[in-house]
Amino acid sequence: MQRKIRMGMIGGGAGAFIGAIHRMALNMDGLIELCCGAFSSNPDRAKDSGKSLFLPEERVYASFEEMILAESKMPPDKKIDFISIVTPNHEHFRPAMLALENGFHLFIEKPITYNLIEALQLREKLKEKKLLLCLAHTYSGYPMVKQARAMIAENQLGKIRKVVVLYPQGWLSNLSEKEGNAQAAWRTDPSKSGLSGCMGDIGTHAAQLAEYISGEKISAICASLNIVVDGRKLDDDGNVLCKFKNGASGILMATQIAAGENNDLSIQVYGEKGGIEWKQENPNQLMVKWKDKPVELLFAGTNFTSHLSSYALHNCRTPAGHPEGYIEAFANLYRNFALTISAGLEDKEPSPEMLDFPGIEEGIRGMAFIENVVFSSGSSDKWMTHIVP
């Protein structure tokens, strides 16, 4: 890289959980510079956020429109390369479209938009503008997730037969949206979150992970969503049976009312010759269960050059035994996105490892998943085709 990649942020003002995570992730590798932001629709909070991030006052904007307009007029040596959108779901689309129209690449929180049609519109615009989009499916940034994917892609497990992906959280066990929890408030509000609560928020992660690792696409679903906590307006729990295109079957469970759970996403994928098991809360280990050999434990680590795929190694920073975590997984998304942008700036071909970040197609699959799951849940028919436009 010849220079740092420059970015602006929309949303993520002081107190927002995910904005702070994004900033740690993009800072970590020193490849990206946060140059400007429209951090909040509240002007004081926007200003304070900019100050606490040591940004020059003139690049802390009162609105995303103002920011995109101003930044599009910056001279080349100051102009940002991409914009990161970390607002609630219903505020993704407008800034995203405006950013694209003004020539900025996009890094965007999941689910990509408020509804499917917005995602389809984004795809059109991306194509038209020949711009890049990275979607924050953080869990696919973990090295051992990439290792699992690579092993399956290399047919080490044989034909995939079964996928079990479980995502229990407990933080919505109470009616927290009425107890002053701002995160809970917007995520359970249909006007901000979209058609689904739990399935939109974390079910989409589970579905993306299942498809990413297994290399197979979900083709049919049978869903049952629940509102467990009285007074809630969107699903906070759901169970989904899945069929995959190659004939494999699966279970996808996502819940936010599993009292006592933190963020216990796990996945098991079984093929003819063996299976893999990965748990997000212990992310540096991949358990490989072989039909005819002892179980193997693989660990992330820059030193395991002979055990790990190039995709896993490319996303490790430390030798084995020096655990990397969630922020590093997030940083892998930012780094690969920045490296790809940088390659473009220098007219180079990005490597396949750089290009391995979730994009618009994952975004559309996620939005279709939300709509199909909600539809299936309301239907008395068992199976519904997972139509993805």
Added chain:
Amino acid sequence: MQRKIRMGMIGGGAGAFIGAIHRMALNMDGLIELCCGAFSSNPDRAKDSGKSLFLPEERVYASFEEMILAESKMPPDKKIDFISIVTPNHEHFRPAMLALENGFHLFIEKPITYNLIEALQLREKLKEKKLLLCLAHTYSGYPMVKQARAMIAENQLGKIRKVVVLYPQGWLSNLSEKEGNAQAAWRTDPSKSGLSGCMGDIGTHAAQLAEYISGEKISAICASLNIVVDGRKLDDDGNVLCKFKNGASGILMATQIAAGENNDLSIQVYGEKGGIEWKQENPNQLMVKWKDKPVELLFAGTNFTSHLSSYALHNCRTPAGHPEGYIEAFANLYRNFALTISAGLEDKEPSPEMLDFPGIEEGIRGMAFIENVVFSSGSSDKWMTHIVP
């Protein structure tokens, strides 16, 4: 107890996996004496089995009919108290009925019969004869399973909201029934196993465990069974969505094609205040996840008189840290059954802890589960009532 409880065994000749387990389990506590057997329909194997068990020749029988007839005429100080049936499913009913008609209590492998109607017949006969039946749902014999059940019964977790029970095995990943595996051969043969393979063999364990621990009954199911291995005649894999009577939802997964898995039964039950997690392969630990307190780990052990319920303690033999296993869990079924029989002989009231073994109702629920699950799997309707006669 004033004397050992005496028993005879039907099935379980040399080479049969489960017969040997039964004998270790019934031997362990020294409360039961194996006095006779009809171990095999092959007369030589029957005789050899008797010899290797050091039984007197005259009490090693060529058929179950012969055994029951002969034993029913024994003098009171030699006559057996109960009969243990460890044959394949299709050979449960006839010896069971004959045993009951001749006044013997029954210990019987699961699933209880070949089909539901046979189980209902057994119930009638048991009632008529006022005899006892213990069904080999081994996993409910583990102390920490009983601890989980007791904590939920005492409302420590609040209202139950969600149950996840997963039972992956890998031993049928190949078409083993054609490769000389006798276990595989009968278990995948519809004429011996019944309507279902995997769901009958291990899905019933999962369902019983879910209901036993949660204290809630499954009221509706949405099932999808698969034959994954080409050439197999019965399901070897299945996914089931469940609703429970109290409104809780659940997932039940059972598979025998999860290559690389041994016998990884696990269960998670979530209530309003927290959840429990238990894994059969690490059976002496119960993880309790609280909504508002740190996670607790409870361990089996005779010394934990202040942490554990009377049901758990009654089923522990060793101080914590001296692991008990599958055979001990099995032995708990035999011990509680023998203690209950013994109490009857002495006109005493058995304690609730002694009476805590699976019986005919669990047997009927299991058979209904098999039939309902198979029916649901073939239906295009999503939900089917779990009718249990």
Added chain:
Amino acid sequence: MQRKIRMGMIGGGAGAFIGAIHRMALNMDGLIELCCGAFSSNPDRAKDSGKSLFLPEERVYASFEEMILAESKMPPDKKIDFISIVTPNHEHFRPAMLALENGFHLFIEKPITYNLIEALQLREKLKEKKLLLCLAHTYSGYPMVKQARAMIAENQLGKIRKVVVLYPQGWLSNLSEKEGNAQAAWRTDPSKSGLSGCMGDIGTHAAQLAEYISGEKISAICASLNIVVDGRKLDDDGNVLCKFKNGASGILMATQIAAGENNDLSIQVYGEKGGIEWKQENPNQLMVKWKDKPVELLFAGTNFTSHLSSYALHNCRTPAGHPEGYIEAFANLYRNFALTISAGLEDKEPSPEMLDFPGIEEGIRGMAFIENVVFSSGSSDKWMTHIVP
């Protein structure tokens, strides 16, 4: 085997922890018959114990002398083959010698005697009488301990370089011997326990395990024993540095004041090519860490005929995933001892797997370890040769 092996028990009356464990262990496999006992020096308790074990009154004795005398005169078809001694340490030697003089093989609790000289006397007598002795080093009965030993014996790890064996218990964190705990009372009483408390009780297990698995003998020690709980008379905690004959170094830690620990014996052995790790509280797993390959997990199981050594397989009863525990490990000692005795009765050669039980040499090494460790702890010299006569 042509008949069950017959035994008598000395000690182990109602309420004694270890006597009950012995009986479950010897019962489990149906190869041994408990025929008689001198369970307690208290005649009522002795009688009650016999009754609760359903023994004929005439074979429940008031003293070990009476029992050995009476049993030595039994006719061959009733006479016991061996005697199991489960009394406190100071009451091992006299019954042991009398048993040997009367021609009975011996199964004996560890540490083998009250002091080293008694153990040497036993060795002489065993040789003279050509009798067998099995010492209850239970942990060497676990299949995965045997697997570890076999792998090292086959040089799979290369030359052994380092051994770390840790044995924390917490049950003596208080002055329990003054709080009515009978176990604590005799085990902390120098007149009953011997020179050492913790090192004698569990340090000897750790030392035996280290030598058994590594195949190397401890040749020098540097010990530091502590009395942590005020008012205690014997060490309840100790740390020992070790050197092994082949040049490997080691650490041995044993403590009974690690509040909150149950019985967390663990061992790690490292060689040139990799290391093994085994934890008693999760005994069916052996972790093998390779220098140049992924970590492997091996599991106990009768089905793992291609992964496991003949020694491990011989000591498994169940397929993988059906956990075996402490009682099964104990039962392996009894079973192998009984099979060896039986082979002798039938003039057959016992297999190496049968002969693989701890005996008099382990007993002597244990007693020497106690004496050397206590001596070293009191010395200001760093290293002391671990002299074993």
Added chain:
Amino acid sequence: MQRKIRMGMIGGGAGAFIGAIHRMALNMDGLIELCCGAFSSNPDRAKDSGKSLFLPEERVYASFEEMILAESKMPPDKKIDFISIVTPNHEHFRPAMLALENGFHLFIEKPITYNLIEALQLREKLKEKKLLLCLAHTYSGYPMVKQARAMIAENQLGKIRKVVVLYPQGWLSNLSEKEGNAQAAWRTDPSKSGLSGCMGDIGTHAAQLAEYISGEKISAICASLNIVVDGRKLDDDGNVLCKFKNGASGILMATQIAAGENNDLSIQVYGEKGGIEWKQENPNQLMVKWKDKPVELLFAGTNFTSHLSSYALHNCRTPAGHPEGYIEAFANLYRNFALTISAGLEDKEPSPEMLDFPGIEEGIRGMAFIENVVFSSGSSDKWMTHIVP
């Protein structure tokens, strides 16, 4: 904070493992700006390093002397606040002294210097100049390490009785220093590493962690160091018995020849009422074993405001279940150091949580530990006082 804290780096050029870690750690929170560096004594490598870090050419220096001289003359709005020294041990002292003399605070790799006397000189200079020093004992930056320390400081475990700290690595199982491994080369070279190899490199981490968590100081040691790999010049393995000032005893093991291990630092500390267990490779969990209550698992997480001490919470970035790792622990050192410097700049009192980073006293204790351990290892006396000047 009113502005970013500015720093320069000495050492850590392209290819150096630890330099890259430092940069990720200091970048993460966006509080520190890397402004200049003397990355290598090789001018090309120095220049290339600066370029890849996007530093202005004029602030990439050919030597540390040049850098310190130039930077000390910078105007206040550009001048760096502190210098980070990440060179091999023998190159710590000279740049450190020069930095202090020119008024720069110091962040420095451990062990602090090549020998004890240099560390004592640094202490004098620090005092004289009233400057701050942070020592890179990374493991004390983990939130759950701080939680353990806080719980013990609050006497939750009662009086501390026993400490077990084990640090096995396997990366020096071969004579890697002759196989082109640059890390191995200098760390095993007495002229660069100092008196000790393994004990200096990782034994000092273990000792610092033991004292930091337990709150007790090591007062006497009995050490045995080994050179296991033929041809090596410094210890690659060692076992140390410890006594603590309050009477507690301990074991400290550090090895780099445990083939198959990555970086498996673990610690157990036992008090009268219970014990804690923490494992670096699973750093977000703290196991608390209570004498009279169930085991508790505490997890790092910004949301656990009622379970965790202010020290743990201050060092968390994410909600529980979003694992933080080694780089975050490292970043905690940098953040706390920067916050303390910043408080000084603004004439504020730093909070106790900010001040909780390792400093010169830990550096001196570490150097004394190295010298005492090497001395003890060569002595035939058992115990040696751990003299710390």
